[in-house]
Amino acid sequence: MDNIIKYIPDGVxxxxxxxxxxDGKLKNVKFVKGCTGNAQGVSRLVEGMDAAEVVKRLKGIKCQNGTSCPDQLATAIENSR
Incomplete structure (x- = not known):
């Protein structure tokens, strides 16, 4: 498996x-801390999805501080390229 990507989110x-x-697909997404149910839900929903599609769907979702955990995942994916 490729190297694990770790990202420190901001504002969440x-x-x-x-x-x-x-192969362009998201695998083994994990959030440390935060809203456990939402983090698990997002992780399961994006498992195996095309990374570019995840960015397209999640970028710009706001919760607080102008961002959200899904938005931060999109940013993490973008920064990993």
Whole structure:
């Protein structure tokens, strides 16, 4: 499996987002801290999705401080390219 990508989000409750991108697909997305149910839900929904599609769907979702955990995941994916 490719190297794990770790991202420290900004402006949200989660303290870290980690994932792999394998053949352009998102794998093993995990959020550390934050809203457990939402983090698990997002992680399961994006599992196996094309990384570019995840960015397209999640970028710009706002919760607080002008961002959200899904938006921060999109930013993490963008920064991993």
């Amino acid at each position: 409750c989660s303290k870290e987002i980690s994932f792999y991108i394998v």
